[in-house]
Amino acid sequence: MKRSLYFVFTIIFLILWSSCRKNFEFSPSTGSLVFSKDTVYLDTVFTNIGSSTYNLKVYNNSDDDIIIPNIKLALGEASEYRLNVDGLSGKTFENIPILAKDSIFIFVETTIDINNFSNLNGNYLYIDQIEFDSNTNFQKVELVTLVQDAIFIYPNRDNTTKVIETLTLNIGGESVETELQGRELLSSELTFTNEKPYVIYGFATVPNSETLTINAGARLHFHANSGLIVSNGASLNVNGAFSNDQDLLENEVIFESDRLEPNFSDIPGQWGTIWLLDGSINNTINYATIKNATVGILSDGNPNDATEKLKITNSQIYNSSNFGVLGRNTSIVGENVVINNSGQSSFAGTLGGKYNFTHCTIANYWDNSFRQFPSVLLNNFVRDEDNNAILADLTEANFNNCIIYGNDNPEILLDEIEDASVAFNFKFTNCLIRFEDRNNNFTGDNYNFDNASLYENNSFNEEPNFKNPSLNQLIIGDDSFAINKGNTTFSIQVPTDILNINRTTSPDLGAYQHITFPEEN
Structure with missing residues (x-):
C-alpha cells in the first residue's frame, strides 16, 4: 500500500512540476546567429578524392529557443559539398532548432571531379556558401576548396x-x-x-x-x-x-x-x-x-x-x-x-x-x-x-665529416656477431657523435675510440646546435661544435653543402655549413 501511494504522489508531483514549467516554444531566427568561422577552408584535395570532414559551429546566444527556417547550400543539389546538420545529412534542411545559449554542429565534406569544370590549368578554386534563413534574416558562411588535378x-x-x-x-x-x-x-x-x-x-x-x-x-x-x-x-x-x-x-x-x-x-x-x-x-x-x-x-x-x-x-x-x-x-x-x-x-x-x-x-x-x-x-x-x-x-661502413646525434x-x-669467416669493417672519421656509456655496457674492440683504424679525429657529446630538430631543422648555428671540424679531403669530394654553400676551405661537419640564427623577439 505504501509503495502504491509513493507512485501516486510521484506522478502527481511530476504533473504539477511540468505544468509550472515554461512550455518549449521556439521563436523564428532573427538573423543573429553567431558562427565559429565566417569561411570554412577545406584544405587542398585531389580530384575525385574525398576530403576530410570539417566542422562549423552555429551559436544561439540569445535567451530564446529558436528555429532556423532553412539551412541550405547556395548551389543546392548541384553543389559538390555535402553537409551534416545536427545529425541530418543532405544539402537542404528546414526548421532546425537551437536552444537558448546553445549551439549545433555542421559538418562539411566534398569530393570534386575537376574534369567537370572547363578552362582549368591544373588547379581549381571551388566555392559555395551555407545559407541561413532569408530576406532580412539572411546569413551565410563561405566554403572554399582548392582542387588539384593529378x-x-x-x-x-x-x-x-x-x-x-x-x-x-x-x-x-x-x-x-x-x-x-x-x-x-x-x-x-x-x-x-x-x-x-x-x-x-x-x-x-x-x-x-x-x-x-x-x-x-x-x-x-x-x-x-x-x-x-x-x-x-x-x-x-x-x-x-x-x-x-x-x-x-x-x-x-x-x-x-x-x-x-x-x-x-x-x-x-x-x-x-x-x-x-x-x-x-x-x-x-x-x-x-x-x-x-x-x-x-x-x-x-x-x-x-x-x-x-x-x-x-x-x-x-x-x-x-x-x-x-x-x-x-x-x-x-x-x-x-x-x-x-x-x-x-x-x-x-x-x-x-x-x-x-x-x-x-x-x-x-x-x-x-x-x-x-x-x-x-x-x-x-x-x-x-x-x-x-x-x-x-x-x-665497409665509412662515415666521414658526419654528425650522428x-x-x-x-x-x-655496432652489433657484431664475431665470426672469423665474415668481415666487420667500419670507420668514423672527423665525426661529431653522441655516445656516452655511463654504465659500461659497450665494451670490446668495436668501442675502442682510441683505435685510429676505427675512429679518427672524432668528437663526442659536444653540442651540434641544431636550429630546431623536433621540426626537422638541422642546420647548425654559430655555437655549433661542428664548425670547421671537417677534413678537407672529404669536403673537396663534396664541395658544396645541401644548400649549395661552398665548403672546400673551412668545412663544417654534417650536411650544412653553419649560419647565424635570427634572434627571437
Whole structure:
C-alpha cells in the first residue's frame, strides 16, 4: 500500500512540476546567429578524392529557443559539398532548432571531379556558401576548396570478382606472389614530370630492365599502404635540383602521402616505402625530400657491384615510423643526406653490406614513442624463423665529416656477431657523435675510440646546435661544435653543402655549413 501511494504522489508531483514549467516554444531566427568561422577552408584535395570532414559551429546566444527556417547550400543539389546538420545529412534542411545559449554542429565534406569544370590549368578554386534563413534574416558562411588535378596510378580491379590486382615480384631470381596490391608501370608511365602531381594507390613497380626517371619538381603522393618498388634489373633515377626557395622546394622531388591537410604534414607512417629490390641497379636520388613513410628507403642486396646500388645526394628523409634508410646486405653512398625523426634507426646497415656516408647529418629526435635503436645501427646478421643467425660481410661502413646525434644516448650501435669467416669493417672519421656509456655496457674492440683504424679525429657529446630538430631543422648555428671540424679531403669530394654553400676551405661537419640564427623577439 505504501509503495502504491509513493507512485501516486510521484506522478502527481511530476504533473504539477511540468505544468509550472515554461512550455518549449521556439521563436523564428532573427538573423543573429553567431558562427565559429565566417569561411570554412577545406584544405587542398585531389580530384575525385574525398576530403576530410570539417566542422562549423552555429551559436544561439540569445535567451530564446529558436528555429532556423532553412539551412541550405547556395548551389543546392548541384553543389559538390555535402553537409551534416545536427545529425541530418543532405544539402537542404528546414526548421532546425537551437536552444537558448546553445549551439549545433555542421559538418562539411566534398569530393570534386575537376574534369567537370572547363578552362582549368591544373588547379581549381571551388566555392559555395551555407545559407541561413532569408530576406532580412539572411546569413551565410563561405566554403572554399582548392582542387588539384593529378595523375592517378592504381592497381587494376576485376569488377566481377571485386579482386584488386596484386604483385608478383622477382626476388633472388625467383617469382614470388605477394599480397601487395599494385601493378607494374606501363612504358608510357616511366617518366614522371612536374606538370601534375602523381597519386599512387598500391605499389607502383618499375618493370625488369626498365628505368623510372623522375624529373625536378615532381610531386609523388602515396595512399596508405602504398609505395614504389624497383624490381630486378630495373633502376630509379630521381633528378631533383637545388631550390632557391627553401620553403617551396620548387625543384626538389617530394615523396609524401596523399593527405594534404596541415594536420597530416608531419605524421609518420602514412605510406609504405621506396623499395629497391635485390637485383635493382644504378639507383640515384638527388635533391629529394622523403617524408612520413614507414621506411623512407629500403635497399636490398647487390653489396658487391662495381658501382653502388644506391647513390643518394642532397636529400632529406623525415618522420619515418620505422627506419629512415634500411639497408640489408646492400651498397649505399650518401652525400649531403639529412635523416631525422625515425621510430627505430635513422640509418640501419644490416646483414653486412657496403656503406659510405660523407657530410651527412644522421640524427634522431623521435618523441612519439619509446625508441629501441640508436640513430645509426650496423650489424652483420639477420635471424631466421628459428632464431638462427645468418651472417654476411660488412665490407665497409665509412662515415666521414658526419654528425650522428639525437635525443637518446648512445646514438651508434655496432652489433657484431664475431665470426672469423665474415668481415666487420667500419670507420668514423672527423665525426661529431653522441655516445656516452655511463654504465659500461659497450665494451670490446668495436668501442675502442682510441683505435685510429676505427675512429679518427672524432668528437663526442659536444653540442651540434641544431636550429630546431623536433621540426626537422638541422642546420647548425654559430655555437655549433661542428664548425670547421671537417677534413678537407672529404669536403673537396663534396664541395658544396645541401644548400649549395661552398665548403672546400673551412668545412663544417654534417650536411650544412653553419649560419647565424635570427634572434627571437
